[in-house]
Amino acid sequence: MAPQALRPSRFLGSETNLxxxxxxxxxxxxxxxxxxWRSVERLAPLSPSFxxxxxxxxxxxxxxxxxxxxxxxxxxxxKPAAHLTCVAASRDDVDAVxxxxxxxxxHHIVALRGDPAGGVGTRYEPHPQGYANAAELVAxxxxxxxxxxxxxxYPEKHPESPGVAADxxxxxxxxxxxATHAITQFFFDNDLFEAYVEKVRAAGIDIPVAPGIVxxxxxxxxxxxxxxxxxxxxxxxAQRFEGLxxxxxxxxxxxxxxxxxxxxxxxxxxxxxLHFYTMNRADLVYAICHLLGMRPKGREVKEAxx
Numbered sequence: 001m002a003p004q005a006l007r008p009s010r011f012l013g014s015e016t017n018l019x020x021x022x023x024x025x026x027x028x029x030x031x032x033x034x035x036x037w038r039s040v041e042r043l044a045p046l047s048p049s050f051x052x053x054x055x056x057x058x059x060x061x062x063x064x065x066x067x068x069x070x071x072x073x074x075x076x077x078x079k080p081a082a083h084l085t086c087v088a089a090s091r092d093d094v095d096a097v098x099x100x101x102x103x104x105x106x107h108h109i110v111a112l113r114g115d116p117a118g119g120v121g122t123r124y125e126p127h128p129q130g131y132a133n134a135a136e137l138v139a140x141x142x143x144x145x146x147x148x149x150x151x152x153x154y155p156e157k158h159p160e161s162p163g164v165a166a167d168x169x170x171x172x173x174x175x176x177x178x179a180t181h182a183i184t185q186f187f188f189d190n191d192l193f194e195a196y197v198e199k200v201r202a203a204g205i206d207i208p209v210a211p212g213i214v215x216x217x218x219x220x221x222x223x224x225x226x227x228x229x230x231x232x233x234x235x236x237x238a239q240r241f242e243g244l245x246x247x248x249x250x251x252x253x254x255x256x257x258x259x260x261x262x263x264x265x266x267x268x269x270x271x272x273x274l275h276f277y278t279m280n281r282a283d284l285v286y287a288i289c290h291l292l293g294m295r296p297k298g299r300e301v302k303e304a305x306x
Contacts, residue, residue, distance in 0.1 A: 085114025142178030
């Protein structure tokens with residue numbers, strides 16, 4: 001998507017079928033937990049369709065993920081979705097986590113194979129008694145209950161995949177196994193996403209495919225994430241942030257404009273299912289949602305128990 005002038009969307013200020021979801025990651029420290037919870041409290045009144053909480057490879061953040069999900073359930077009216085991977089875990093272990101989610105009242109799982117246990121760039125080795133890939137994981141979750149199951153999609157192909165066609169074939173296998181919704185890797189070129197969705201539909205896949213949107217809080221950080229994920233970073237995007245390394249106020253304004261351009265263009269193309277990678281920060285996501293016509297719907301954070 002080439003840069004363009006910010007213009008009103010035909011959806012602004014009206015009732016729409018927008019479906020907006022948001023992703024958080026579990027905090028590692030008490031300070032990070034405070035930051036996360038301030039963001040949750042800020043965004044909860046917008047009533048997103050669901051909020052997801054990530055899960056580290058091999059369950060490395062399992063307890064923090066569970067704690068965050070339980071707090072969201074206990075203290076907000078948000079609908080949480082739990083990420084789940086099958087890296088370095090047996091089927092029994094993964095199944096136990098799925099059952100625990102169901103018992104806790106969490107009925108939406110984001111099912112992912114996960115990064116290799118040795119880190120991005122190393123060879124993926126399935127656990128000998130585990131689910132071999134995301135399609136098998138989806139089938140396992142579906143066998144255990146009536147969960148909503150979201151899966152990953154890759155407009156620019158997964159870094160380990162031979163090509164987009166192979167990725168789409170894997171997506172179809174995940175849908176055939178019971179997936180109900182897909183969320184893409186983040187991207188910055190809407191033309192690329194639109195072409196990808198056309199290929200997905202041509203393959204007979206009809207589940208919602210939500211574009212993954214990441215506000216650029218830090219261009220160097222997002223550029224590193226993109227390199228690992230195999231996502232392209234257009235030259236025009238880098239130019240937007242040139243010279244702003246020591247100017248956080250202007251950088252925030254530019255980041256808001258860039259994300260607003262992207263989401264308004266997606267909506268004008270007919271895509272009304274959006275997923276925001278919040279990076280546990282609320283301000284940019286809140287501003288973009290406001291531009292989309294979303295308004296607080298009352299107090300969505302429950303009063304703490306006495």
